[in-house]
Structure formats: structure tokens, C-alpha cells
Amino acid sequence: MILFLIRRVLLGALVLWIITVAVFVLFFVAPHNVARLLAGKQASPQTVALVAHRLGLNRPVLDQYGSFIWGLLHGNLGYSFYSNEPVTSLLASRIPVSASLALGAAVIWLIIGVATGVLSAIRPRSFADRTATVISLCFYSMPPFLLGILVLYLLFFRLHLAGVDLFPGSGYVSLTSDPVGWAQHLILPWFSLALTAAAAYARLTRAAMLDVLGEDYIRTATAKGLSRRRVILRHALRAALTPATTQFGIDLGILLGGTVVVEQIFGLPGLGYLAVQSIVTQDLPVIIAIVTLASAFVVAANLVVDILYAVLDPRVRPQ
Amino acid sequence: MTTTMPIGGAATEVVVAQVIEARSPWQLAWRRIRRDRVALISACYIGLVVLLAIFAPVIAHIVGHGPDTQYLQTGLTPQGLPRPPSGTFIFGTDDLGRDVFVRTIYGARISLLVGAASSLSAVTVGVAIGLLAGYFGGIVDIVLARLVDVVLSLPFLLAAIALEVVVGPSLLVSIFVIAFFSWAAVARIVRGQTLSLRETEFVEAARSLGASDLRIMVIDVLPNLAAPVIVYTTLLIPSAIVFEATLSFLGLGVVPPTPSWGNMLSESLGFYQVAWWFIVFPGVALLTTTVAFNLLGDAVRDALDPRGDRLLAAIRKRR
Amino acid sequence: MTAANGADGAGAANGADGTRSLLTLTDVVKHFPVRQSVVQRGSAAVRAVDGVSLSVTEGETLGIVGETGCGKSTLARCASRLYPLTSGRIDFDGQDITGLSRRQLRAVRRNVQMVFQDPFSSLNPRRRVGSIIADPLVIHGTVPRAELRARVQELMELVGLNPEHYNRFPADFSGGQRQRIGIARALGLQPKLLICDEPVSALDVSIQAQIINLLADLQDELGLTYVFIAHDLSVVEHVSDRVAVMYLGKVVEIAAAERLYAAPRHPYTAALLSAAWIPDPDQATAREQIVLSGEVPSPVDPPSGCRFHTRCPWAQPRCAAEEPPLLPAPDAGSHLTACHFPLAAGQTVPPTRSTL
Secondary structure, eight states, rough: HOOOOOOOOHHHHHHHHHHHHHHHHHIISSOOOHOOOOOOTTOHHHHHHHHHHHHHHSOOOOHHHHHHHHHHTTTOOOOOOOOOOBBBHHHHHHHOOOOOHHHHHHHHHHHHHHHHHHEEEEEESSSSHHHHHHHHHHHTTOOOHHHHHHIIIIIIIHHHHHHHHHHHOOOOOOOOHHHHHHHHHHHHHHHHHHHHHHHHHHHHHHHHHHHHHHHHHHHHHHHHHHHHIIIIIIIHHHHHHHHHHHHHHHHHHHHHHHHHHHHHHHHSSSSHHHHHHHHHEEEEEEEEHHHHHHHHHHHHHHHHHHHHHHHGGGGGGOO | EEEHHHEETTTEEEEEOOOOOOHHHHHHHHHHHHHHHHHHHHHHHHHHHHHHHHTTTHHHHHTTSSSSOOOOTTTTOOTBBBBOSSSTTOOOOOOOOOHHHHHHHHHHHHHHHHHHHHHHHHHHHHHHHHHHHHHOOOOHHHHHHHHHHHHHHHHHHHHHHHHOOOOHHOOOHHHHHHHHHHHHHHHHHHHHHHHHHHHSHHHHHHHTTTHHHHHHHIIIIHHHHHHHHHHHHHHHHHHHHHHHHHHHHHHSSOOTSSSOOHHHHHHTTTTTTOHHHHHHHHHHHHHHHHHHHHHHHHHHHHHHOTTTTHHHHHHHHHH | OOOOTTTOOOSSSSSSTOOOEEHHHHHHEEEEEOOOSSOOOOOEEEEEEEEEEEEEETEEEEEEETTTSSSSHHHHHHHHTTSOOOOEEEEEEEEEEOOHHHHEEEEEETTTTEOOOTTTSSSSSOHHHHHHHHHHHHHHOOOOHHHHHHHHHHHHHTOOGGGGGSSSSSSSSHHHHHHHHHHHHTTTTTTTTEEEETTTTSOOHHHHHHHHHHHHHHHHHHHHHHHEEEHHHHHHHHHSSEEEETTTTTTEEEEEEEHHHOOOSSSSHHHHHHOOOOOHHHHHHSSSOOOOSSOOOOTTTSSSSTTTTTTTTTTHHHHHHHHOOOEETTTTEEEOOOOOSSTTTTSOOOOOGGGG
16 A cells, blocks of 8 residues: 555656646747747847846756756745746745635535435436436536626626625635635635536536446345445445546646636636736746646645545555 | 248248348437437537527628627717617627627637537547557556646646747637647546457457457457547537637637637626626527537437446546 | 377377377466566466467367366467467477467468357457458458458358348347357358367357357368367367366366266366266266365466375375376377376276375
């Protein structure tokens, strides 16, 4: 088991390294003029040359990559071209926001998704199941940005017009200063982000649960006299959760994407918002840092998911 | 028609009623789909959208409004605000006086084009790589599988952002980006299937006949992959459409003035307080098209695999 | 290991009576490595085939029997070069085919074909039957496209299928018919040798008889040589000229069919025969059954000396120490047995524990 862990960690590190290489290649080596991009469209050739020199673009490629990695490992991610702040502090202030959003949404969607899926599977084809399926399908097809807009419009604007100011339309309040405000500001974004995935997970869990409930060993358990509830909770649930777990690993990347969009819609000053801003201002160091950070997060999370999967399903563990 | 059957030890001419023709698995699947009402409705709706997209210029001509033309006199209220739906502007106008109806239809072109093109390219690449990795195993498999892992670990929206910053947003880039992030999941499934198909006796038999690897892959393995691949493609299209809309929403896909449902929705954010139609029509268009594709995809999956056999279970588990 | 091979010896191109040996296996060994964990530097292997020497004369049918796991299927695949050998040598039709590359093997494959065990998985469910049967013809280009269909239908008739059904899918056929399709596919190139790996094991008993009779007819009609692998003794007896008995990767006895069944000399063969199904209930109850103790040992770690000694009712200390070579019987040079204490004719009752 330890060996499996070590191998997985090494693999994750390898993947991460490849990503840094890819990012580097993309930004510094790819056939375009980075300096020109950074200097801006109106810059004179002298300015471009100056920028190129400052960035050290004239140095050999490996050298540049070396300092890139060096900086990465030491937490020095450079300075923002736009605001001249160290990138690290820029990111640090945004991380709690995005983390609150992403993690909160993840928790919500897992709970709602799995619960709906399980409940649907327990009473297949009942009215509740059919409604849940139809609703799931609607939400499943709705991308977070569309849902976000609709939520914003209906639950914020319309209610606002009606005089009900339940949910704020934008802004973020930190957890430490005001927990209630924090939650209040995040509820709409959470649901915008979570419901699409919840629907997907509901479908997935329902299908997996139905599969499992049809297996012979479940029938044996029921025949043995175990109460249906016990059968489901103890035996079926574990097996039905595995597809959701694997899917979660894949979905982490998508979760991040949704975060970007939702932050944009609800004006949350998180990493996603920063990313979009940086694109507009062409603030390259920030973009690179965010991409690398996000990739690292996905790799780490995938590792956790793989371990979780091995815990849930002993067959996956190597002999 | 008559056949010769041995009856009572002697061959006797027996008149047999019209022999029931054997049906191929594809014909059976086709019949199942034909009977599925939901599938038919979805297919019809998609057909309608396709027709609208193809004949967009004709429709624009009939309505009398171009997609990019700003009707500042007729399209805006005296205060300069967008007009609600009326006889002249079926879906109302946007903030620049453009006809939302015509723009929505032109937006369908983008969505369908990107959806189809990126899905098909992703599937082609994914099948090729998955097939090679699964069939040859060994070092080929190790390298390709790592590649798949890396691509799957990339947080796609952020990497898409990064890519577009470097290259600049456009339709072609959108197609490439979406295809780039979609092929890996296909490859993973195909690889898994190929690994198990490789061990079947009919592949062994083909080897014992002296068939070359290429022949075995194309003639023996590939037809057995057709069903899951088709299902995955039909499910890939709606997610590609959503992906494109998200990219356009963030300004990374199709840029204005060319209409795309995504960038229309992005523009609508600034005006939703005064122009609900600006959100609703593109939003509904996007939602219904996606739902239709998802329903069709589900129906195709059910048609090709009514008993839930091993091959398509992989799609559901996506591992 | 010193196998003093008799008439079926290594490298001999001719059999005992001067007829041509079509296939000769010499000390064929096939091990499958078992991967231990990365830490343990083990190189354990499943010793599926551990030194088998056989030859098959042209026109005969050699039967190979043994329990599941004795290595007979692996041997079949080694003989047809589906697996590369760990060591040993295979001669086919006078040519050493052991080390041939895949391209070189193509020419050989035209003469050696296999019929597989499972009629449900040996045919690609997504291909039409005609295409499956035409496969070898297309691969080797022996028949021009225009004549393909005619040849396929000819083959279908030959094995007893309705030639009109060439456009159907395997799912539309019964198990017995599918096995016929497999046979038709194997015959396409007019091979000299047909290796049948348990061709009837997956079929109902009534169908088994049909397929066996078909194979016998085809042998007469086309002058084929068969290697017939099975675990059912009665089936093998019916079709074979000679029979080899395998245990745990080695041949323990080989003789002409009638001799083997009438007077087996190896304890394992005797045990197998005594457990075989006899249709006459009176005879069945009257006979003494030799019941073997214990289970088949693992092929990863076979017993020392004679591999059968752990279960043999006649085992002596010498059996655990020294591996017995295949030696001919004193009265019949072609009847080989690998046993230190081969049974005398009629000796079927094992000694009781106290006499050991």
C-alpha cells in the first residue's frame, strides 16, 4: 500500500513537472513575441527590446527555464506587470475567496447529487424519481455561467425589485470577519456552481446504484433478512460511490473553470476574476502563476481521489 | 421458399414460410431508437436548429435585418435603451440596436459548427491514441497513458485562457482548444476497452491466421469500439457547445460583433435590469439545444445497449 | 533433465515406422513470469509447459489430455507459435520454426491452423460470418476478390452450414454451428495440421458428437493431421490414434489409444481412466475407483522429482528424489511412460496405506 502511495505521488510530481514545461514552452518559447505582448501594442521597438532584456528573453532557453523553476520552488512568482505587486501576495489574497467558493460548492454538489441519486434509485420510476430525472436533466445541461446569470437575475434582481434583499448580488465577505455575511454572499454563487454538477452526479449515482442493487449479492443480503435500509447503506452505497469518486477527479478541472465564470458574474475577487482581469491587461506573470497553481491543485486533488478510490474499492489496490 | 431438411432420416422437401431475416446489431439499435419518442422529439428539434443555422442568411433576409447591423433609429427607444420583443423585432434588440432574433440564429451556427467540429476531431484523435496505447501496451502505452493523464490534469478553462492569451481568440482557436481538452477522456475509455478486447479469443484467432497488427486493430477491434464511441460522441457535442459558450462568455472565443450565444449572454449582463429578453432568448436557445443533445445522447446509449453490457458500462463509469 | 526419448525423440524427422513427422516438439518450455512486488527481486514463474517432447506423424490424430491447468492449452499455442517459447525447439514439416519472426511465420501459418475452444468468443461478434471465414483468404491473398464469396460458401457447405447464411452475424448461430464456422475459418487455407484446443468442451453432448464426426470426415476427405486437446477422455479415445497424457507441464505417458486405455502404465493415467464415465451402470459400480488425494500443486512451484508423487497412491521415496524420464515399455517401443514404478497390466488397485 505504501508503495502504491509513493508511486502515485511520484506520478503526480511527474505530471506537474510536465505541466510546468508546457506552460513555459507556451509562454516563453512559442513562436510569438512575448516581449511585444508585454510591452503592449503601441510600444516602440526600443521599449520592446528593453522589456525583452528585462525579462531575460535573450538568455538561452534552458537558462530561462531554470530561473523559472527556481523562482517557482522558492515561491517567487515574479511581479505583476500591471500593479507591480509581487504575484505571490496577489494570489494569497485571492485564494481564500476561490477556495471558499470551490470547496463550498463541491460539498453542496456532492451531498445533493449523491443523495438525490441514491433516493431516486431506491424508488425507481416513481413520481419522485421521474421529476428528479427531468430536473436533473435541465440542470445538467445548464452551464454554470448560464445558471449564474439566471440565478442572478431571478434570485437577486427580481427579488430586489420586489423588495426582498435576501441575497446580495456581488461582493465577498471574509469568513473570519463575518461568518454569516460570508455565507450570505456565497449562497448564490455556490448554487450556481453546484447545481450543474449535482445534477450530473445525481444521474451518475442513480445509474450506479441501480446497477449495484441489481447485483446478486444484494439480493442475497435481502434474502438473509437484513432490513432494506441496512442493505442499502452498508453494502450498496459503497459500490455505488466509486463512479462518483472517479468522476470527481476528472471534474476538478471543470470545477475550476466554473469558478472563473461564477466569480465573474457575482463579482467575487477570487483567482478566477484575477485571471480574467489579467487577460485583459495581458499581465503574463499572473496568468502563468495562476495556471501553474491551478494545475498543481488539480494534480494534488486527483492524488487524493485516487487514494480515496483505493480505500473504497479494495480491488483497485495493487497486489 | 423451400429448404431441404432431414426429417425421419431422409432428406425431404419442406415448404417453409418466409424466412425471418436476421438483423444486424445496428438495425436492431435503429429500430429501438425509432420507437423512442423522446429521442425523436430531440432529433427533430436538433434538425430544426440545424436548418435554422444553415438558412440563417435567408431568414435574415426575410426578416429584413442583418446580424451585425445596428438599427439605431428603429432598434432603440428614444432614451437609447433596447426595445422589447415586438412585431419588427421578434426577440427584441440589444444595447446596440441589433436584432436579437437574427443574432440568436446566427449564434446557432457558431455553436453547432464548433460543437460538431471539435467533437469529431477529439473523437478521431482520442480513438487513434487509445487504440494504439491499448493494443500495443508496453512502452507505447506508458508514454501515451502519461500523456492522457497530463492532459486530463490540466484545468481546462485556465489553460484555455492561457492559450488564447498567447494566440488570440478566434473561432479556429476555440475549436482547437475544445478538441484538445476533450480527446483525453475518449482515449482513456478506448484504451480500457482495447485492453480487454486484446485478450479475446477472436483477436487470438486473427493472430493465429497471420493477420498484421494494423488489420487486427482496424477490422477486429475497432468495430467493437463503435458503440461506446458513438455514444460518447453524442454526449460530447453538448459539452462542446457549452464549452464554446463559456469561452465566448469570457471573451476568449468568438468575439463581437460576430454573435455567439456566449458573448451575447456576456453582453446581456450589463443590461439585464432593463432588458430581460436579452438574457432569455440566447439563454433558452443554449439550454434547449443542450438538453436536446443530451436527451438524444441518452437515447442513443439506451438503443445501442439495452441490457447494460460491459462495453458501455465504461461510459457511465468513465474510467 | 535427461529425457531418454525413444522413437518420438528429439530432432527425429521420421517416426518409428518411417512415416513423416509433421510436427516435432523438442524440450519445449514455456514459463510465464509472475511479477512479485517491486521490492522483492523474485523471478517466480508459472511453469506452464516444462520440457515437453512430442512428434506428430502426418495423417494421424494425436490426442492430448490432462486436467485443467496441466498446460495443454499453452502447449497448443506454443506449437502454433502464438506464444514465443521460453526454450526448446519446434520443427514443422522439416523446418525449424522456433525463432521465426512474425513475417516469416506467415508462410508457416498457412499450414498450421487452430480451432479454438469457446464458440462464443472465438468469433468477432461485430463481423459477418462470411467475412470471418474469408479472413485467412484475404490476409494471405490466396483467392482473388471475385471468387471469395464462392470459396467461402464452398467452405460453409464443407462443414455443414447453409451457404446462404454467409451474411449473418455469429449471434444468429447456435454453439455447434459457430464451432463449424471456426472450423471453416481454419480450413480456408488448406492447412496440413489442425490444432484443436478443446473444440467440443463448450458444447452440449449431443452436439459434441456431430462436431467430432465432422472433424473425422474432414480428416479423411482432406488428409489432415490433428492435434486434439481435451480434458474428456472418452472424446479423446474416439478420435485419436495416439494419446499423450499431461500433468503439471510435462507429458507423463504417451501411447497408441487402444493400448493406453486398455493397459495404462502411469498411475495418473490409471486414475483418470478409473474416474471416466462408463455408460453401463453395472460396470460402473463394479470397478474400483482410484481416488487421488490432495489438489493439483501450483505450477509456480511444482513438486520435486516426479511431479505426481504428492498425490500418487504408489509413491515411493525415490519418486520425490528423482524425476523419472520418459521410457518405452518393455513390450512396446512406442508406449512411453515417465514413472519409476510403472503399473503392470491390470494393476489398478492402489496399495493401502499400511503397505507403504
